[in-house]
Amino acid sequence: MNPIAKQTEQQLRDVLNAALKAAVAAGELPDEPLPEFTVEIPADRAHGDLAANAAMVSARAFRKAPRMIADCLVSHLNLEGTYLARAEVAGPGFLNFFLSPTYYADAVAAVIEQGEAYGRSDYGAGKKVMVEFVSANPTGPMHMGNARGGALGDCMAAVLEAAGYEVWREFYINDAGNQIDKFGLSLEVRYLQLYRGEDAVPMPEDAYHGGDIREHAKNFAAIHGDSYVNAGEAERRAALVAYALPLNIEKMKQDMAKYRIVYDRWFTESTLHQNGELAETIALLTARGLTYEKDGALWYRAGEYGEKYQAKKHTNRDGVEEGIKDEVLVRANGNPTYFAADIAYHRNKFARGFDTCIDVWGADHHGHVARMKGAMDAVGLDGEKLQVTLMQLVRLMRDGEVVRMSKRSGKAIQLADLLDEVPVDAARFFFNLREANTQMDFDLGLAIEQSSSNPVYYVQYAHARLCSIFRTLLEDGVTLTDTTQATLCLLEAPEERELIRHLASYEAEIVACAKAQDPAGMTRYALELATLFHKFYNACRVRGVETELQQARLALCQATRIALKNVLSLLKIDAPGSM
Numbered sequence: 151m152n153p154i155a156k157q158t159e160q161q162l163r164d165v166l167n168a169a170l171k172a173a174v175a176a177g178e179l180p181d182e183p184l185p186e187f188t189v190e191i192p193a194d195r196a197h198g199d200l201a202a203n204a205a206m207v208s209a210r211a212f213r214k215a216p217r218m219i220a221d222c223l224v225s226h227l228n229l230e231g232t233y234l235a236r237a238e239v240a241g242p243g244f245l246n247f248f249l250s251p252t253y254y255a256d257a258v259a260a261v262i263e264q265g266e267a268y269g270r271s272d273y274g275a276g277k278k279v280m281v282e283f284v285s286a287n288p289t290g291p292m293h294m295g296n297a298r299g300g301a302l303g304d305c306m307a308a309v310l311e312a313a314g315y316e317v318w319r320e321f322y323i324n325d326a327g328n329q330i331d332k333f334g335l336s337l338e339v340r341y342l343q344l345y346r347g348e349d350a351v352p353m354p355e356d357a358y359h360g361g362d363i364r365e366h367a368k369n370f371a372a373i374h375g376d377s378y379v380n381a382g383e384a385e386r387r388a389a390l391v392a393y394a395l396p397l398n399i400e401k402m403k404q405d406m407a408k409y410r411i412v413y414d415r416w417f418t419e420s421t422l423h424q425n426g427e428l429a430e431t432i433a434l435l436t437a438r439g440l441t442y443e444k445d446g447a448l449w450y451r452a453g454e455y456g457e458k459y460q461a462k463k464h465t466n467r468d469g470v471e472e473g474i475k476d477e478v479l480v481r482a483n484g485n486p487t488y489f490a491a492d493i494a495y496h497r498n499k500f501a502r503g504f505d506t507c508i509d510v511w512g513a514d515h516h517g518h519v520a521r522m523k524g525a526m527d528a529v530g531l532d533g534e535k536l537q538v539t540l541m542q543l544v545r546l547m548r549d550g551e552v553v554r555m556s557k558r559s560g561k562a563i564q565l566a567d568l569l570d571e572v573p574v575d576a577a578r579f580f581f582n583l584r585e586a587n588t589q590m591d592f593d594l595g596l597a598i599e600q601s602s603s604n605p606v607y608y609v610q611y612a613h614a615r616l617c618s619i620f621r622t623l624l625e626d627g628v629t630l631t632d633t634t635q636a637t638l639c640l641l642e643a644p645e646e647r648e649l650i651r652h653l654a655s656y657e658a659e660i661v662a663c664a665k666a667q668d669p670a671g672m673t674r675y676a677l678e679l680a681t682l683f684h685k686f687y688n689a690c691r692v693r694g695v696e697t698e699l700q701q702a703r704l705a706l707c708q709a710t711r712i713a714l715k716n717v718l719s720l721l722k723i724d725a726p727g728s729m
Contacts, residue, residue: 152654154257159189161232166204172226182211198246205243216243254647255638257654261709269656269716274315280499281307283510285322288398289333290360292405292565295512298544301581303510304411305669308720313664319413326420327488334387337394340367345379366394405565410722422494428486431494432479440528446482456524474521493525500531509538516540539667542589572597575723579606582673605677610726612680616711617727619692630704640702645689649682653713676717683710
């Protein structure tokens with residue numbers, strides 16, 4: 151919250167404790183400590199600006215009715231020197247407080263004073279957090295799930311940074327294991343087909359059939375000709391993967407950069423194979439008696455640690471509840487599984503000193519959460535420190551119809567397609583409009599519409615309108631001067647005060663989003679701030695009013711412009727000066 155809002159809440163707690171002491175001294179209440187109570191904002195501001203349940207939670211300790219306790223406390227309240235103007239008792243004993251004009255004045259001044267730093271706090275106390283997100287398979291183009299995951303993960307990281315955490319962004323590249331073997335096979339088939347024909351070299355059903363595989367094979371052939379046709383299978387596949395995989399990874403990096411996402415590290419799975427961490431992790435699980443051999447494969451007893459994290463047991467077709475199923479760590483052919491590498495990777499994360507590791511996964515990975523958290527316990531770590539955000543699917547819509555294919559390529563919509571059609575500002579804003587665990591429709595037409603119906607346009611227009619106010623007044627020779635508290639106390643219209651109260655809640659909203667690991671509150675905050683500003687703009691003139699009031703309202707405009715730019719910057723969305 152705004153520092154003035156923080157100070158006000160503390161003042162409220164202090165005056166209630168002082169009132170209790172006075173009531174005890176007067177013999178009106180027993181000499182008992184005031185139990186922990188909450189301070190919140192009432193749904194209806196007509197009932198007060200802040201409400202405390204101190205009397206309600208004290209009934210048992212004081213052995214009196216809450217209403218009697220509340221009346222007693224209010225009778226001993228001394229609000230002098232605080233931002234609280236008055237207090238009332240409501241209903242069965244709620245204590246409602248009303249803010250003084252100096253609160254609104256100082257709240258505006260605090261925003262202007264802090265400027266770009268406004269909203270940031272030390273709530274996270276510098277604890278180290280890794281956010282791993284997108285981590286798309288490098289064997290093909292990134293898809294719409296990656297588009298949502300990118301915006302969600304990057305904005306989550308930004309919220310955590312603003313709340314005072316030390317944040318590290320990471321992308322995990324699966325450049326080893328089964329999918330790379332399949333990638334090499336697919337490339338090999340398409341390459342050989344160029345020289346032997348498709349009938350002579352059929353593509354396996356479970357291989358990668360995308361057009362990107364054909365394109366890589368064709369380009370590889372343009373460079374190397376038929377020199378690998380008669381080479382050994384292992385040599386040929388290795389050459390094709392060595393050519394195509396770096397190109398795919400580089401395209402991922404380009405797409406992410408276009409999406410305004412910069413990672414601290416692109417971590418390759420092959421690192422775990424090469425430095426021995428994967429083998430070490432498997433050996434550790436074996437040493438702890440958590441593996442066994444079956445059908446030539448090495449299995450991990452996933453349920454031994456994982457079931458404590460299982461929210462609900464799976465029910466099979468016979469109606470019998472089943473626990474977490476065991477997982478293969480090493481296949482019968484000697485190749486470690488993706489799950490084994492994933493355990494080693496997460497063990498590596500915590501070894502780097504992160505207090506919390508956050509993964510952003512698709513909802514189809516929900517069954518993997520308990521197993522992975524349990525695996526952290528199994529290797530001697532704390533599974534509670536691994537936190538997973540599950541992200542639901544996105545439906546692309548155009549004119550009310552679901553869009554599944556790209557107009558350009560005639561294939562499934564990819565992240566690159568989306569960013570070609572929709573401004574990055576719109577994509578990042580839209581994907582953070584809903585909580586990760588809710589399905590969402592992305593309206594392509596709305597995303598490019600220049601009207602108030604488009605939420606990102608609506609917010610950006612508010613910022614442009616604020617900038618316009620300052621330009622217009624500058625033409626009149628009017629600029630914002632240092633305003634006194636007395637001048638800012640002139641901001642007493644309902645629209646002004648409603649806007650200031652929302653400004654003052656910005657830091658608290660950031661902290662709430664950080665706690666929930668959900669940045670959707672930031673887009674809601676921005677939309678509400680834009681709405682309240684437009685409401686103020688229509689109700690309260692800035693130009694052509696008495697000088698002191700004009701300066702007060704200009705200061706409020708400046709505070710609003712700062713807060714709006716700060717939240718858009720946090721989301722990596724432009725704050726235009728004109729539109």
